[in-house]
Amino acid sequence: MAVYPIIEKKYFISEKIDETPEVLVIGLRPEDGKPWPFDPGMFMMVSGLDKVTGQRYVARALSIASDPSSTNMQFFVIKSPTHGEHIGRSHFADVDIDDPFMLKGPSGQFKFDPNKDKKVLFIAGGTGLAPFMSMLRHMKVLNSDTDVVMLYSIKYPTEIIKRTELESYSQDLNLKMTVTVTRPAPGDGWTGQTGHLDAPMIQKYAPDFQERMCYICGPLAFVKAAKDALAALNVPAQRVSADVWG
Numbered sequence: 001m002a003v004y005p006i007i008e009k010k011y012f013i014s015e016k017i018d019e020t021p022e023v024l025v026i027g028l029r030p031e032d033g034k035p036w037p038f039d040p041g042m043f044m045m046v047s048g049l050d051k052v053t054g055q056r057y058v059a060r061a062l063s064i065a066s067d068p069s070s071t072n073m074q075f076f077v078i079k080s081p082t083h084g085e086h087i088g089r090s091h092f093a094d095v096d097i098d099d100p101f102m103l104k105g106p107s108g109q110f111k112f113d114p115n116k117d118k119k120v121l122f123i124a125g126g127t128g129l130a131p132f133m134s135m136l137r138h139m140k141v142l143n144s145d146t147d148v149v150m151l152y153s154i155k156y157p158t159e160i161i162k163r164t165e166l167e168s169y170s171q172d173l174n175l176k177m178t179v180t181v182t183r184p185a186p187g188d189g190w191t192g193q194t195g196h197l198d199a200p201m202i203q204k205y206a207p208d209f210q211e212r213m214c215y216i217c218g219p220l221a222f223v224k225a226a227k228d229a230l231a232a233l234n235v236p237a238q239r240v241s242a243d244v245w246g
Contacts, residue, residue, distance in 0.1 A: 004037055008104040013097050014072055020159045023127060024077045025065075026092055028101055035071045038064060038106035039113070040134040041215070041243070044073065045104040048091050056102065057091055063130035063217065063243070064106070067137035073103065076127040076161055110217065110243035114144040117213045121206050122150040123197065123226045125218020128245060129161050132217065136169055149206040150177040153197050153222065157181055157190040178205045197222070199229040209233060216242040 015027035028046075030036065047059035066074040077092045112120075112135045122132045129152060139146060154160060160179060169175040180193040180201065195201070202209055214235060216226045223242050230240055 002037070002039065004039075004042075004106050006105060006107065008102055009036065011073065011101045011103050013095050013099045013101070015074075016092075016095060016097065019076070019161055021156075022079055022159055023161055024079055024090075024092055025161070026075045026077050026095075028073045028075075028103065030071065030073075033071065035069065036073070036103075036106070038068055039111040040064075040068065040138045041110040041112045041131040042106040042108045043110075043131075043243075044075075044106060046075065047102050047104075048095065049100040049102060051099060059102075059104070061107075061245075063108075063110075063128070063134070063245075065130040065133040065137075067134060067141055069141055070137075076130045076133075078127055108243065110215070110241060112138075112215065114139050114142060114146040117146060119147045119208070119212045120149070121202070121209055121212040121214045122148060123153075123202075123214065123216045123218075124150065125153045125197075125222035125226075126155070126159070127161070128216075128218030128222070128243075130217075131243060132215070133162060133165075135215075136166075136173060136175065139173055140169070144173070146173075147212075148173065148175050149212065150175060151197060151201065151205060152177060152179045153218070154179065154181060155183045157184075157188050176205070197226055197229060199232045202229055202233060209235060212239075214240045216240065218245065220244050 010031040011028035014029040017025040019025045043063045045059040048057040062075040079093045184194045
């Protein structure tokens with residue numbers, strides 16, 4: 001894969017969508033109008049700018065959800081993070097269209113090449129879906145025939161990000177996706193898989209897991225559990241690529 005220089009560019013908010021009760025979809029357009037080359041799976045350091053003083057806010061690492069051919073960048077953002085140092089209401093929750101941001105990157109070794117990996121298992125937790133969305137969108141652009149099984153873990157049925165688009169890939173890309181809800185509740189209408197991801201769940205939905213390159217992205221505890229599950233199934237470490245959070 002290509003090696004990209006780390007550069008910094010100015011962007012402006014182009015879309016802000018209340019995607020789910022907990023997640024915003026944020027789009028940014030580049031000031032120079034040019035796409036930014038990167039490999040699906042990589043991330044950007046994103047920092048807001050005060051519209052009056054120009055003061056820069058603390059940068060956040062966000063996985064890119066858009067396809068590399070897109071001019072705009074898209075990210076999935078938790079409205080009120082409760083993990084790590086980013087506790088409380090996200091800066092993104094209060095931004096307006098055309099607000100300025102600085103993006104620096106691209107960074108990360110979590111990369112996917114559909115021409116290299118012909119059978120894969122994607123394991124996503126929450127907004128850790130973002131890099132996989134970039135990968136799937138890239139596959140769609142390339143008309144890729146890579147065989148993809150995806151396990152997508154969310155807390156509530158209402159937290160499926162880009163649900164309609166994901167469902168379309170079951171036909172367009174023959175994506176075999178299973179969503180598991182970890183906090184099901186009476187009356188929520190969910191009739192699908194429930195429970196935390198574990199080795200039996202991987203065996204059930206990806207019985208040929210030993211033939212697949214495995215990619216994992218999500219919060220730290222989720223990534224650890226997924227790696228432990230794959231290790232319990234004797235999947236070689238060199239067939240597992242992981243990125244913490246989305």
